[in-house]
Amino acid sequence: MIAVVCVRDGALPAGAQETVDEAAGEVVLVGSGCLEASTGLAGVASRVRYYEAGDYAPGAWAVALAPALAEDDFLLLPASPDGRDLAPRLAAELDRPLLAGALSVTPPRVLLARQGGLVTDEVTVLGPVVATLLPGTRGLGTRHTIDLSPAQPLEVHRTPAVRDAESLAVLPPDPATMDLSEARRIVAGGAGLHGPAEFAVLARVAAALGASVGGTRVVADADWLPFERQIGTTGVAVDPDLYLAFGISGAVQHVSGLGDPDAVVSVNTDPSCPMMAMADLALVTDAGPLLIELARRLETSDTAGQAEERRSA
Ligand SMILES: Cc1cc2nc3c(=O)[nH]c(=O)nc-3n(C[C@H](O)[C@H](O)[C@H](O)COP(=O)(O)OP(=O)(O)OC[C@H]3O[C@@H](n4cnc5c(N)ncnc54)[C@H](O)[C@@H]3O)c2cc1C
Secondary structure, three states: OEEEEEEEOOEOOOOHHHHHHHOOOEEEEEEOOHHHHHHHHOEOOOEEEEEEOOOOOHHHHHHHHHHHHOOOOEEEEEOOHHHHHHHHHHHHHHOOOEEEEEEEEEOOEEEEEEHHHOEEEEEEOOOOEEEEEOOOOOOOOOOEOOEEOOOEOOOOOOOOOOOOOOOOOOOOOOOOOOOHHHOOEEEEEOOOOOOHHHHHHHHHHHHHHOOEEEEOHHHHHOOOOOHHHEEOOOOEOOOOOEEEEEOOOOOHHHHOOOOOOOEEEEEEOOOOOHHHHOOOEEEEOOHHHHHHHHHHHHHHOOOHHHHHHHHHO
16 A cells, blocks of 8 residues: 655645555655655655656646556545545546545555445455545554655646646635634634524634634534534544634544644633643633633734734744
């Protein structure tokens, strides 16, 4: 099995490390700034091949990569936006089935998440396949030293027969609407917020901090938050740098989807709940009034320019 990871300007996509670890450290990097990106795989990658292929062009890359990957029976890509784009093209080019949204891959057995994670399907693989691995569903275990091959030449031809979109500009994502699994900052609410009105204030605080809004299953079930904003085993797996939890108890089904945030802040009236225990900063107080005060201070003390600066920081 070998991981195939798209790289843009030296940056790895979400789930790259987990995918490489699942593939026991073997990886092919393709894109721009691969050498720089390979440093982000320290510890998980053991053998790295890379192809400098310029701007993202999944159609042309699939055509160019297929001969180099034809000998590898099992290709595993992170189910990041770019990985989900390249994987079906590679599968078509190599004439193999695609197994999308795997939770674990231990050939010949592949476990797939279906119906938004409510059902898991076990598939036995009988021949060469291409699969994608959902980010945030496995930890990192292996420690390797990297054996980095020199850059490989890759002839990428953009022909009319290969349909790739032309990128005119790359806009920064809007935290309010971006895929939660990609969010670097998340402000989340649970049942300790007492209704949609408090969630509206939570959204104002998140907007002022340049963060995305998430929540627990309890509040998604109550319709205070769309389902795609639910974090956890039956929701979205996230891996932010900063996680702010307002009125969240920290049930295992919630925190198992949290990844490994650099900093966790928890606001709760119960000082001994699991979310407070895992917080770097734990505030024992009523979350509703605190949110109102935070929104007031962040919105009034801020010029639009300062808010913008924080968002892009
Ligand atoms: C099969 C299965 C799958 C599940 N999947 C998920 C999942 O994907 N994601 C998920 O989140 N859950 C999931 N759950 C539900 C999970 O078990 C918990 O019930 C849920 O996470 C709890 O949500 P909560 O923290 O919002 O609510 P609660 O557990 O009710 O906690 C509310 C918290 O708010 C605090 N609080 C109360 N009033 C205030 C106040 N005024 N100010 C501050 N704090 C206050 C309380 O002290 C408490 O800690 C799943 C459950 C099952 C059985």
